[in-house]
Amino acid sequence: MSVFACNTSQEVNGVSWLHGKVSQEMFSSIWKGYFPEENHVGYVTNGVHFPTWSATEWKKLYGKYFDENFLQDQSNPNIWKAIYDVPDDEIWNTRMTMKKKLVDYIRKQFRDTWLKNQGDPSRIVSLMDKINPNALLIGFGRRFATYKRAHLLFTDLDRLSKIVNNPDYPVQFLFTGKAHPNDGAGQGLIKRIIEISRRPEFLGKIIFLENYDMQLARRLVSGVDIWLNTPTRPLEASGTSGEKALMNGVVNFSVLDGWWLEGYREGAGWALTDKRTYQNQEHQDQLDAATIYSILETEILPLYYARNKKGYSEGWVKVVKNSIAQIAPHYTMKRQLDDYYSKFYNKQAKRFRSLAANDNAKAKAIAAWKEEVVSKWDSIEIVSSDKVEAFENGDIESGKDYTITYVIDEKGLDDAVGLEMVTTYTTPDGKQHVYSVDPFSVIKKEGTQYTFQAVCSLSNAGSFKYAFRMYPKNPDLPHRQDFCYVRWFV
Incomplete structure (x- = not known):
């Protein structure tokens, strides 16, 4: 065809x-x-429909500080620069509001499902209590095809356990998505993630959210702090989930593939190189996983928890602002249609x-x-x-x-x-x-x-x-x- x-x-x-x-x-x-x-x-690089994928809270913030013709001229980078005029604490508080909404949504929507499918009620109650809106939340939501490498984070479970169980830097990973009915490998990835999430050391730290749909997608792309994307180079045609997250002050952490190869700006997110070091895919996966762990340990988590006297991270807010100002205008549907x-x-x-x-x-x-x-x-x-x-x-x-x-x-x-x-x-x-x-x-x-x-x-x-x-x-x-x-x- x-x-x-x-x-x-x-x-x-x-x-x-x-x-x-x-x-x-x-x-x-x-x-x-x-x-x-x-x-x-x-x-033509894909973009996303801003009114559909931006949360109401962010649309109100943009409407308050951006030019009145913003929606008609939303691909104009000069308009988006006004994000730098927004007080840092207002950015932080908006992000915290969206995180709390996501956590409340998860607790409300998934409690009955988990009680039905996962047995032990005390374990489910414990899981609900452990979902923490104050932790760094990292989202991974998409179609579960093998090239998306949803398994990458679980390459070294011992190292991952140390990261998610560090009391100084709380972090939780939220996974969601579906595999094609005929994609046994993709279904196998989902099964493995669920199995890992039930281990004691990962309970409440690795969470898989079933029944992925647009409603859950909207909550996730507006409620997490980091959007993680780990495709096998160069198999990601574009990807748009990270673009949707971008409109909501969520920072991208991705392989330089698809749209992120063009979108990435230093100081406005994190990236794994687009270059392959190994032809052997297993070796490349191990290297990429180690790189993810290292960036989390040495850059992302310390920055997020470097709180000032007002209780927020000025450095993190700077990354959020850079991401919105320098990247977002280039990935709207308006720019795509133009x-x-x-x-x-x-x-x-x-x-x-x-x-x-x-x-x-x-x-x-x-x-x-x-x-x-x-x-x-x-x-x-x-x-x-x-x-x-x-x-x-x-x-x-x-x-x-x-x-x-x-x-x-x-x-x-x-x-x-x-x-x-x-x-x-x-x-x-x-x-x-x-x-x-x-x-x-x-x-x-x-x-x-x-x-x-x-x-x-x-x-x-x-x-x-x-x-x-x-x-x-x-x-x-x-x-x-x-x-x-x-x-x-x-």
């Missing part, structure tokens, strides 16, 4: 910058003759009007032109070439200009052929990437024969490959991949 869609759509986009890059690679075989980074796959309009919808609407005008005259002309190219493409002939000796023996000097000439018989296509020199380099993983593309210009025409010339050079020394690419050109095409005829030669 994806291949069919790519072949029948003018535009293709990923839902984050990284997803766009991954998609270029995934679907590169569709557009033969072009490198992944050359194809037309773009991206991007779709400017990058895709407006462009395609204009093209449609152009193609449909005068009884589809331009569309008919393009179709006829394509038919002509198809009928003559294989007969196009390279009459002669004039490459300097350096290109023949591969002894090219960096920084030096070289003039290259080709004579091509277009067989009556009438200046419908383009020519360019493509230079590539090879990365350690064996993949070729485009270093430069030097276009040729037509300097002479005799009958059906066209003389092409280009001045080419390499600005850097190194090992490069080059070849010449011939392609059909038409200014009315939206991009090269719309009509992917290519011929390579050296």
Whole structure:
């Protein structure tokens, strides 16, 4: 279906910058003759609907301090900077209000379910008492697919136990989500988390909330302090739960994948690198888990509990404010829709009007032109070439200009052929990437024969490959991949 869609759509986009890059690679075989980074796959990073996912308390706070046109201009970063004018204690108190609401909701909604499913009433009462709105609350809520790595936190249970049982730094983890009915591995993750949560050392410290739905999601993304996301790189297309949390003063702690690769700002959240250290996934999981533990122990928990005389952490509030001011405006639905309009919808609407005008005259002309190219493409002939000796023996000097000439018989296509020199380099993983593309210009025409010339050079020394690419050109095409005829030669 994806291949069919790519072949029948003018535009293709990923839902984050990284997803766009991954998609270029995934679907590169569709557009033969072009490198992944050359194809037309773009991206629009997902955003979230601010009025839906922002808690009433936060909307009131924003309305009090932000510009009156905030909702109409919510993707304007300058408006969000007003968060720095909000008194620190007001930010802290709003966060505490939302935490208490979350805890009250959990106690009310899950008491009967837990009594029914988990047996021992005294144990459930103890669990309810241990849910602490004054502790640092870390949320993890999403579809339980294996690439989301919900298990990562439980890699070293001894170390995790020391973290959650430190009386100086109370912390609790709230997990929720569902697995697809046919995803046995995802269901297994949920089962393991529930089993761990029932151990004495984790009772009331690791909590799994059943029956994940939008109501619970709203409570969670507004009530926790940290939103944790640990996907396997680079399998997170975008992710939006962290964006929803962001609108409510919740700080993100995530692998640099999906939207967070673009969104992360130092001092406005925490991140695990986007780079893989190990190809072995088990080793990578162990390293990532150790990194999470370390950041919790040395950065997040000490900062959260560094309370001033008024009872709140000035450093934590600063991170919250930075997160809202520097990141939130870029992940609203308003910004997403603006991007779709400017990058895709407006462009395609204009093209449609152009193609449909005068009884589809331009569309008919393009179709006829394509038919002509198809009928003559294989007969196009390279009459002669004039490459300097350096290109023949591969002894090219960096920084030096070289003039290259080709004579091509277009067989009556009438200046419908383009020519360019493509230079590539090879990365350690064996993949070729485009270093430069030097276009040729037509300097002479005799009958059906066209003389092409280009001045080419390499600005850097190194090992490069080059070849010449011939392609059909038409200014009315939206991009090269719309009509992917290519011929390579050296």
